[in-house]
Amino acid sequence: MQKTIDDILAESAIRDVHIRYCRANDRRDEDLMRSCFHSDAVIELHEPLTVDAFIDMGRTVLSQYVQTWHNTGNQLVEVDGKTAWAEHYTTSTHRIAAGEDGLECDFIVSGRYIDQMEQRSGEWRIAKRKMLVDFSRSDPAPAATVSLGGQGARDRSDASYAMRLRA
Numbered sequence: 001m002q003k004t005i006d007d008i009l010a011e012s013a014i015r016d017v018h019i020r021y022c023r024a025n026d027r028r029d030e031d032l033m034r035s036c037f038h039s040d041a042v043i044e045l046h047e048p049l050t051v052d053a054f055i056d057m058g059r060t061v062l063s064q065y066v067q068t069w070h071n072t073g074n075q076l077v078e079v080d081g082k083t084a085w086a087e088h089y090t091t092s093t094h095r096i097a098a099g100e101d102g103l104e105c106d107f108i109v110s111g112r113y114i115d116q117m118e119q120r121s122g123e124w125r126i127a128k129r130k131m132l133v134d135f136s137r138s139d140p141a142p143a144a145t146v147s148l149g150g151q152g153a154r155d156r157s158d159a160s161y162a163m164r165l166r167a
Contacts, residue, residue, distance in 0.1 A: 018086070037125055070092040074087075104141035107138050111132050
């Protein structure tokens with residue numbers, strides 16, 4: 001089936017929602033996270049969660065890590081009018097602080113986000129999301145090497161916020 005310009009624009013907007021979701025995780029930006037979901041969205045993990053419950057859980061879980069880094073790979077989006085289905089492959093690294101042994105650890109998760117998207121009032125957001133873990137592993141973190149360009153931050157003090165272009 002041939003795609004229309006509207007389909008391609010919708011696909012781009014939907015992919016952008018997922019990239020913003022990854023950024024919101026890594027910068028622990030709850031406002032940005034909330035902007036990815038419709039207010040009545042359902043997030044399926046071990047149990048269905050509301051957006052507020054998901055953000056509350058994320059606040060607790062993400063605080064356990066020194067750093068997180070989400071990298072998105074394949075993204076398949078199928079648009080049908082004002083609804084869409086999307087599958088986003090993501091590998092996320094979670095740096096765990098040094099334990100009693102003095103070593104940091106990287107917890108790496110490869111998984112997929114399966115989304116039902118809806119366009120409401122002209123804006124695409126997630127209406128339902130299921131998170132799937134395909135595999136994970138833990139590795140001892142290598143000793144730090146050279147830091148080029150400074151250290152990232154897990155909040156709005158990150159340099160990316162100060163350098164962001166505003167319209």
